[in-house]
Amino acid sequence: MTIRANVLECRDLKKSFGDNEAVKGVGFRIAEGETYGLLGPNGAGKTTTISMVTGLLERDDGEVTVDGQPLTTASVDAKRAIGLVPQDLAIYPDLTAKENLTFFGRLYDMPSGDLKARVAEVLEIIGLTDRADDRTEEFSGGMKRRLNIGLGLLHKPRLLLLDEPTVGVDPQSRNAILESVELLSGEGMAVLYTTHYMEEAERLCDRVGIIDLGEIKAEGTRRELVQMVGQHDRIRLQATGPCEAGVEALAALAVVKEAGVRDGGIEMLVDDADQSLAQILGKVSGAGVTVTSVDVDEPNLESVFLHLTGRALRD
Amino acid sequence: MKAFTIAGTNLRRWLRDRSNVFWAFIFPILLILVLGSAFGGSSDPRLGIHNEGDGPLAADLVVLLEEQPGMQVIQFESREDLVATVERGELEAGLLIPVDYDATLRQGAMTSVELVARSAEEAQAISSNVQSALTQQSVVLRAAFFVESEEVGSFAEGLETAETASMNVADVTVVVSSAGEPVGFFQLGRFDASAQQQMLLFVFLTSLTASAALIQTRRLGVARRMMSTPTPVRTILVGEGMGRFAVALLQGLFIMVGTLVFFNVNWGDPVGAAAILIVFSLVGSGAAMLMGSLFENDQQAAGLGVLLGMGLAALGGCMVPLIIFEFFAPTLFQVAHITPHAWGLEAFDVLVIENGTLVDTLPFLAILLGFAGVFYLLAIWRLRRVLTR
Amino acid sequence: MRQAWTIAAKDLRLRLRDRSALIVGIIAPLGLAAIFSSIFNPIEDFDFSATYAVLDEDGGPVAAQFSAVLDQFGTGTGSDIRTVETRQEAADLVDVEPFSDEEGADAAFVIPAGFSNAALSADPAEMEVITGQGGVGAGVAVSFAEQFAGELTYARIAVSSFEALGGAEDRLAAGQRALAIPAPVSLEEIEAANKQLSNKTFYAAGLAIFFLFFTVQIGVNSLLEERHAGTLSRLMAAPMRRYSIIAGKGIMAFVLGFVSMVVLIIATTLLFGAEWGDPLGVLLLVVAAIISALGIMALVAGFAKTPEQAGNYSSMVAVVLGFLGGTFFPVGQAGGLLSDLRFITPHAWFMQGLGDLAGGNVPDVLPAVGALLLFGLVTGALALGVLRKGLQP
Secondary structure (H helix, E strand, C coil): CCCEEEEEEEEEEEEEEECCEEEEEEEEEEEEECCCECCCCCCCCEEEEEEECCCCCCCCCEHHHHHHHHCCCCCCCHHEEEEECCCCCCCCHHHHCHHHHHHHHHHCEEEEEEEHHHHHHHHHHCCCCCHCCCEECCCCCHHHHHHHHHHHHHHHHEEEEEEECCCCCHHHHHHHHHHHHHHHHHHCEEEEEEEEHHHHHHCCEEEEEEECCEEEEEEHHHHHHHHCCCCCCCEEEEEECCHHHHHHCCCCCCCCCEEEEEEEEEEEEEEHHHHHHHHCCCHHCCCCCEECCCCCCCCCCHHHHHHHHHHCCCC | CCHHHHHHHHHHHHHHHHHHHHHHHHHHHHHHHHHHHHHCCCCCCEEEEEEEECCHHHHHHHHHHHHHCECCCCCEHHHHHHHHHHCCCHHHHCEEECCHHHHHHCCCEEEEEEEEEECCHHHHHHHHHHHHHHHHHHHHHHHHHHHHHCCCCCCCHHHHHHHHHHHHCCCCEEEEEEEECCHHHHHCCCCHHHHHHHHHHHHHHHHCCCCHHHHHHHHHCCCHHHHHCCCCHHHHHHHHHHHHHHHHHHHHHHHHHHEEEEEEEECCCCHHHHHHHHHHHHHHHHHHHHHHHHHCHHCCCHHHHHHHHHHHHHHCCCCCCCHHEEEEHHHHHHCCCCCHHHHHHHHHHHHHCCCHHHHHHHHHHHHEEEHHHHHHHHHHHHHHHHCCC | CHHHHHHHHHHHHHCCCHHHHHHHHHHHHHHHHHHHHHHHHHHHCCCCCCCCEEEECCCCCHHHHHHHHHHHHHHHHEEEEEECCHHHHHHHHCCCCCCCCCCCCCEEEECCHHHHHHHCCCEEEEEEEEEEECCCHHHHHHHHHHHHHHHHHHHHHHHHHHHHCCCCHHHHHHHHHHHHHHCEEEEEEEEEECCCCCCHHHHHHEEEEEEEEHHHHHHCCCCCCCHHHCCHHHHHHHHCCHHHHHHHHHHHHHHHHHHHHHHHHHHHHHCCCCCCCCCCHHHHHHHHHHHHHHHHHHHHCCCCHHHHHHHHHHHHHHHHHHHCCCCCCCHHHHHHHHHHHHHHHHHHHHHHHHHHHHHCCCCCCCCHHHHHHHHHHHHHHEEEEEEEHHCCC
């Protein structure tokens, strides 16, 4: 594994609104080509964090560096490296898709020639080439969302920040959005992705920070998180034959944490079901047990969140 | 450069809404036309006449009245109409000529005409005019009465002799001359004063509507998105302001050229007038940016925009000439100068009345630039706060 | 109907929460009324009087007669008459800037040397008026002089006729007797009722009716806002008639308009001394005016697709009608086409109704009330047709 440069580093971000401490010391890093997810329920402080990271919100404390440059609300040049996709649509309804893109492109000082080509390219990426010259007020919700994203990646930012980009989007558009994020990160863009959809975080993010009540409770790859909270994959085997003997045989395997006979089958907790399943099936059949079906239950981020906060993600 | 991009987009969006074109260009010129033709210059009292008589003497009287200087004559078809119009204050007085006017006079009897007015004071200005028309008409008749009363001849003989005498005897005449050059606003053409007042009123009012655009930009989230690009707040604000500054400038220019061509309004030295317009448009757009950064709701801003646009204009001498404040209410004259309008109007006075040039208006332009600067600085400070807190 | 009230109550609560109705309905008109009354009142309270100079270079009996008549005129009108000795003095007095604090005169009368002799003959005779920089005072002076000259002309003709028919006497004495003959046509001055609103009342009423249309529009526009927000479909899915929705919006707009008018009437009366007139007459006019505003604003809104568009169209209509209807400037005084044209606006009828009330009794407002109601009913009926079609989610 090559060591990749950090595109975003932020430390100890704090922000209060009156008595309400919205963010209480958040910090993380994102390397190039990495997708980092901030997963947390509504009101956890995701948008406040992203606003501080983009220099839109005056922070009470903490530091942000983007591509090695410190970034504050007064920064101008450092902002060239970021592309923001705000949670609420931020497009002119009375301008066309192309006009919206061109306008914001100019604000990034893109030369006209490049801008024209890039606008066409982005329209292609977000699938709005056909509707380029229509006013956006006539667009469907999903199309507006896609344009909202297109505006953020127009100038090929080093860091793309997407704040809940799929809220209220139809499944088809949602899939298109997720695919384009995957594509971008494949091209080396660093992505900060906030969501309260566990599935999106699992699918897109290389690393996930779990945020609740303004604090990052835990951070790591999905597997790291799962293990950190002591969660294991659960394997259920429907089986006939000497199940007791099978359980005894499994005790020899280090990956198997617990095993027992349940409801005419064997149930066990293991570290990594994907890697150990073949081994386990070998041991069990070696003990004379006939397996009729296998059921693997991997713990997800939802259960990690539940474990960490005692609350469900979608309260 | 980015400010121009923002200004351009702002303008483009402004033009997309066709009602804006109406407000900025069609409405002001209509209003100047209407107000100018209705009230501009002419403050002569109005006399309504209802002539029931059908003889030549009655008709002559109407002609004599129409020839009276310093009075407008409007004919009415019915007595009720005339009286009602006087009662509503739309005429200073009304004159009723009776049906038997000719017949009575020709018989050598006295008659009377009725002058209807709401008060003796209001009738005053007109009654001397009416009186002199009556005097003119009744010269021959009255001489005949005199002949009869002196018992040197009959009424009929008197009429005949007086008729002849009136041909031979020269009139005693009045020669009117004026001392010095007429100056001040009495010299201004029918549309002049109102065109300058309206121009400043509209340029400011139209600029203030830009505040709604800024509020919209904020509410759409676009302002925040712009903030996330490498664009400083002042550029955003100057850009948004510049879009409307261009509109105000175009509108002012349109009013100036339009009134110059169609009503021959005197705007004074063109360079000076252009400079006033440019600086005043800056003030207007600055005020709009300040309002746009202070308010959250564009409907509220629109209501307050009308209040401020009309109110400041009224206070600043766009409805009642400043010279009248100066004379009738000195305190008000001082208060007027908290508005940019008063300074703009004074600058125009320098050009139009005193035949000054750009150089003479510089002190006023400097004050107006001060207004613009303060507005923009406050707006930038405030917008930074609302966008990043 | 119960649902209509529920909708109206909900919308009223919303409008009160959002301060735009307060700003448009009360703060803006009241603020402007305060400014207008401070600007226009000092001018209304001002009484006109003039100063005239008179220079007698003649010294004859006719000149003395003129001075006597002028003094009388001065006393009658409260004008100052000053005697001067030289033409230069007269010219200097007249040549001052208008409204300056400098001592000056509006006009100077000059009776040139030899005027009396000329006047007593049949030869041409001239008197002079020197005016300054214009104004009403100068105009009055010219007409005064012309009136005097006319009398002299008459006296000359009368005396000539007298002599032609064999009369023989001193021309001055005969002339004075001739002037004593009353004019055959006398001027009878009749005082008319005053139905013109005072400045204070005019601006209070004008602003109130001008902004009433905007206030009512805020109410009417909420229908389009519901459609825009999608809540209209929800309302229409509820078990009630479509008219209940329209009625609810209508009630709310009416209440908004009514409350703002009542507040404005009370506030302008207490603060600026506006005299609205008999409360019953005012009530009738206000109710009729709100109904006309409702009809017109609803019709305009019916042609709009979005709330923004409705706002634009309505402001255009409200401003044009307001200006044409003479809410800012007394258009009726302009005469001609403009003063007739104003009666296509409800504003003009409202203002006229108030004027008629000021100079008359409650029944005098009925024509205006009728006209306003007609506006409201015709446009309202048209609006119902348009809105019913448009009442689709």
